Amino acid sequence: EVLGGRDRELRVRLRGGVAGLEQLGRAELLEPCRAQVGCYALQLLWTTWVEEGLRRVRHDRGALEQASAGIAQVLSELVAMATRRDMSALERTRVETLITIQVHQRDVFERLLEGRVRSPAAFEWLQQSRFYWRNDVE
16 A cells, blocks of 8 residues: 555656656755656656657757757766755755766667668567556556
8 A cells, every 4th residue: 555655646746747847946856755756757858858759850950959969968967966065965866867868868779860860660669668647547
């Protein structure tokens, strides 16, 4: 029952979908009760940005650059947070964990660009761990 309640709580926090996650400040994602949500949110945003870029790239040459800019902005914000002096050891560990995940995602995205991947159906994209939000699941 405890785990079921925790699962429901996470679902409620994420129900707003990607649009809501983009509006939520990065600092809020590091609060103790939101650490899991923050990690998932960043992975969900990355999946959304990259997949949307891959869908649009055939008609919009700047689509992948937009995804790259979003990824770089998140990483930059996290690095700025990690250099603050007023953080506890636990908060710093949370930020460093998110930075590690974000650097990996940036590297994966760069490999997709180097491989000239231009479709969300490409094997190089399909083999990646991706995170999706489904509004139709309660």
